[in-house]
Every structure is written in C-alpha cells, then in structure tokens.
Amino acid sequence: MLARLTEAAEQGVLLVTHDNAELMWLRRHVGTDDIAEPESHLFCFQHEWDASTPPERARLTIKGLAEFYPDWAFWGYDAALLWGLEVPNDLLGPRYLVKTGCSVALSTGYRLLRPQAAGALERVDGVRVTPFWRTVEDCLLRAPFSYGLAIADSALRAKGMSRNDLCERLQADCEGRRGYRRAQVIASHADGLSENGGESRFRAFFIAYGFPVPELQGEFRDPLDSSQVFRVDYFWRLEDGTCVIGELDGKGKYTLQNGEGRESVDPFVAERQRESHLTMLGHKVLRFTFDELKNPGKLVEKMGLAGIPQRVDLAEEWKRQWYGR
Template sequence: MGKEARERIEARLGEAGSRGSCFAATEAADLIYLRRLIKKERPRSVFEPYPKLFVKADTWQALDRGARALFIIKGIAELHPHWVFFGPSAALIHGMPVSWKDLRKPYVVTSSSISDAEKAQLVHRSSVKDELCLCQGVRVTSPVRTLFDCASRLSFQSALAIADGYARTGGLGTEELCDDIRMRFRGQRGVKRVAAICAHADGRAESGGESIARAVMIQQGFYLPELQTPLPDPIDPAKMFRADFAWESKKGIVLGELDGAKKYTMSGDPLDALRDERIRESRLTAYGHAILRFSYAQLLPRNRTEFVALLEKFGVPRGPKPRFVDGVPVKKTVNYAGWRGMPLLCAFNGLGRHGSNEIEFGYAAARRIAA
C-alpha cells in the first residue's frame, strides 16, 4: 500500500477517534493493510478490539473500560447499521450509569446471521418487543425498555444504578416509576423483579458508585442515608456543599463520602480537583460531624466485608437483613423510630422517595446537620 493510502487510513483512524468511535474497515484493502500492520509492527500503533474495528493505540490506552465499550458500540453501528443495541449497551448509549463488568460484550438485536468471530464477542437477541430510537447515531431500545431489559437480567447492584439513572433523568418518584413499569410491561416475564428493583430507586443518586453503595447498604440491612444533603460552607455561607450520604446515629450525625477516581480525572487539572476536594472535606469537618470516606473498590464483593465493618464502626444504624426474592431485597413497611424519636428511613421499611418518614427526616435532619 502506497504512502497516499496509508495517510488516508491514518486520517480515518483519527476521524473515527474524534467521533468517539473505532474505525470500521469496510473495504477489503483497508482491512488487509491494518491487520498486516498489527502483525508486523512492534510496539503496535493500532489495535483491533473487535473484528474489523480499529483504533490508534495511544487513543485506546487513554480510555477507561466504559469509553472503550462506547468506541466499540459506535464502530459496530457503522459496520452493521441495521443492528439494534439493547441491555447494558443501550444503557451506556443513553447515558445511564453502567457497571464496567456488564460491558464486557456488546448486546445486539439482529435477525440476520452473525459470523462465528463476532458471535463469540456478542450477547445476541433475534428480536425486540418495544419501540426503538436513535441516540448518538446508534439504533437502541427505548430508555424504558432498556431499563426493563437491564433490571430483569443484571445483579441488584448494577440494576439499581441504572434504575436510579432513569429516575433521575425522568424526574420520577419511586411510586410513579413502579406504576409505569407495571403498566407498560404487564404480563411480561421479569416484570415483578424489575418493579421490585425500581421500588428501591432514588433519582437523587448522582453516580453509579453511589447507587451501588446504597444497594450494598440495602442488602446488609443498614438504614438508608439521606442523599445529597445540602450544607452551607461554614466560611462562606453563600456557597453550598452537598454530602453524598448522611445518617443520624446514636453517636450523632455521620456524613458519607464516596471517593471516586473520576473526581480527579475529569476535564481540568487533576491536582486542582484534588485540592478542591480536600478543601471541601475540611469545611465539612468544621461542623464536627464524623466523615466516613470510602472508595468504589471497597464496594466490590472481595472487599465488601471491609465496607460493612466501616459502616458499623462509624455507628451507622442497622436493622435485620431483608428477605430476598430472585436476588432482590423485598421492601416491607414497618414503623421505626429514630434515635431521637424521629422517624428515619430504613433499608427494609418500604418507604419510597415520597414516603412521609423520609420527608420528615430529610428536612428536619438536614437542619440539624447544618446546625
């Protein structure tokens, strides 16, 4: 292949990367050249993460697993414009929080035949029962069908993160979301499980990590925290901070903070982000409340005992573990008084986002926290 052709492929790789996609080698000459280049070149300047999809090595190595999955999905959409994405792949395209472990393979709907090389790297379905839409130039299942597909097959933690994201973008309360799911998918397999997961949804969660942390708390019987509690900056009251989690325990107020790496890898200087986070924490400390910091790694199954021990050490109230049906904690409505005679939201009490106990705790406790 001549210099002009090589420059053309380099340009196409760059253009695809700027669109957040792999380059789809639909022409035989491009495919042959790129695969020969990969075979001969050391170190490699190009990767083929999926059959006929290529990306520059430096671009690929700078991406996290979620971004890599997005590159592959958009590339497949160019290779197969008639394919539809569902499940976690569609959730990622819709901007819902998706656990990386659920993005190992793209989820596609197609009635056409699939090559053996592709079949080994896909989760495949031959038909879809609901309306479709176009998002980011990719054909996907509708947001509500995507929620249903994910919640009917993923773990409770993964499904709750997606349900929280759906509730947040749709501005839906728990009861409204559950009623909508039951009405839309009445009689379909898995509707009870999906509704049970949606009964725990809370659109105030601002990240997938926060949702997964809350899922672990629910599974372990801990009292649910108040989410995103607003607190004035004690130095400059015109500014407001928000604590990720807040509980009222026998020992007093406990503020919970999920320490995510993404806080320091967003646009801007990571050192500035780290400095701002440390300033924020020092201001929260001025209130005299205990601050429970934990990382996403502590939420993983291998470290979950450590996370539970941390909650207990800080005195986060805990009740009995809930009953599980099909891997989902069942909510039960009980009357339970808080440590100061004030109702608190328990992980097992079945009070939704608009439950009276939560509203009373939300406003009154927030005032006490900031006092």
C-alpha cells in the first residue's frame, strides 16, 4: 500500500480505493504512519497533504471524488477551480455537486444543483463540470464583491474578453435570476490585467472604499540597468502630479528585456533592491500585505498617509449599487 501511495503522490493525485481490505489497512494506519484520509475512501501521505495549499487540496479532493463516484459532476466554485480560475481560499469549503442521479445525503453539506439547471456538462482534467461561462455566472451570482472580482478578473484574463463582453453575457444569461444585480456590479469592475486573486481583492477594496482605481501592470525601466523592466501591480497618477506605485508583497517581478524571468537567490533582498530602484524614479512606493485586508480601517489610514485621496461619493455610489439603496 505504501508503494501505491507513493505512486499516487508522484502522479499528483489521491489514492482512491473501493477495496475493503485496502480500506481497512489504510484506516488502521491513518494518523500514525504518515497516512491521511482527507475525504472518505481518499488517501495520501500526511506530509504531502500538510504541504499542499488550500486550492491544491480542493483540486485533489474533487478529482478523487470524481474517480470514486464516476457519475458525479461539479459546479460553482469547484468547477471554477478546475477551469483554472482564481477562487479565494474562503470559498473552498463545501463541495458543489450537480445532482446527476447520484444519492447524496443532505448531512454532507454539499451544495446541490439540479441537472436541468446545470446544462450540458464538459470534462476538465477528467472531471465532469459545468461549462466555463456557466461556471463563471454561477460564481458571480453568489460571491461577495472582492471574491467575485477575483473570479471575474481571471475569467477575462483566460478568455481575452472585456468587461463589457462579460456584462452583456450576464444580461443575456442571468437577468432576473437571484444575485443578478450584484453579479453585474462585479462584472462592471472586472479587469483581465489583474494577475492574481490578491491583486483583485485589493482593487475591490479601493473601489468599495472610494479610492481611485489604479492603472494595472505598469512597466518602468530600472534606472540603474536599462535592460531590466519593473512591472508594478498598481500605479496612481494623482491630480497634484504625484505618482504612487502600489506593490503586493510576496512576488518577485524582475523581467529581462527579452521577457524571460530571472530567479533570485534571496527574494527578501531582491524585493528591497527593487523598491529602492523604483524610489529612484521619483515615485512613492506603497507596499501591501494580504493581512491588511483584515483591517480596512488601518488600510484606509495607510492610503491617506500615502496621499491617495478617498472620495466619499464614490464609496457611497458603490454601496448604492451593491446593496441596492
């Protein structure tokens, strides 16, 4: 069994078993011999599971369930994850299952969708899921603003579409459905230039709290080495002529002139050097950490200290659109 677990780990999947003898052996060793059972009948090495990110764990679980239950199909955030969209960790809780004739106890907490509501199903990485745009629409109809923006941004990025295209698609497919108004608010602010969910969620904060929406992925030549280009997450050009660069921590963004990435031996040193070089351009550099989203009051104060103006009328307009008042 250890050999089979090793083989599954090398293939990047969970070990799925229908055999009672195998199941009994594996369960006897769960918790004591580096073996975990993250979902019933699905097994892996505990250290592999512990080292996996929440999206990786969710993908492994969904693929394992699809192997164990071949008639299962997935929708909503689960399908979005399989389609490669940016699904924030907080949305990776209960499974989203299309009720295709399978028997699922309500006690599982699964979010069930009637087959006739799911439409034609497709296969992604061997798993049956709702079609791409149906999946995006299902997510936007129920997602909180910042989470939905991450999904919408990644959908536009994946398909090379504009926000107007997305708004028109929503109107054609979803008008009159519960959550439609909020889905349109999300779509109206979507931008495929956003490169990851973190960038999208900070932009959602700027929008909801009345700050000007920055330019995305601006590029600047390194003043000390013209062969290098810095691409920044956010760039504000303020009315008084001040320019502010915004950077989300935790990503190295050195790019050679030919577009190839350059590895850094010490990311911390590279980030500090990068910031000092950007400062030489004469712009303020404002750094963000993901935890700051948990304290919006402090983040508002930080933006103000950086000279980025907050407009109450913009914040009120967003509230009116989102809450309908």
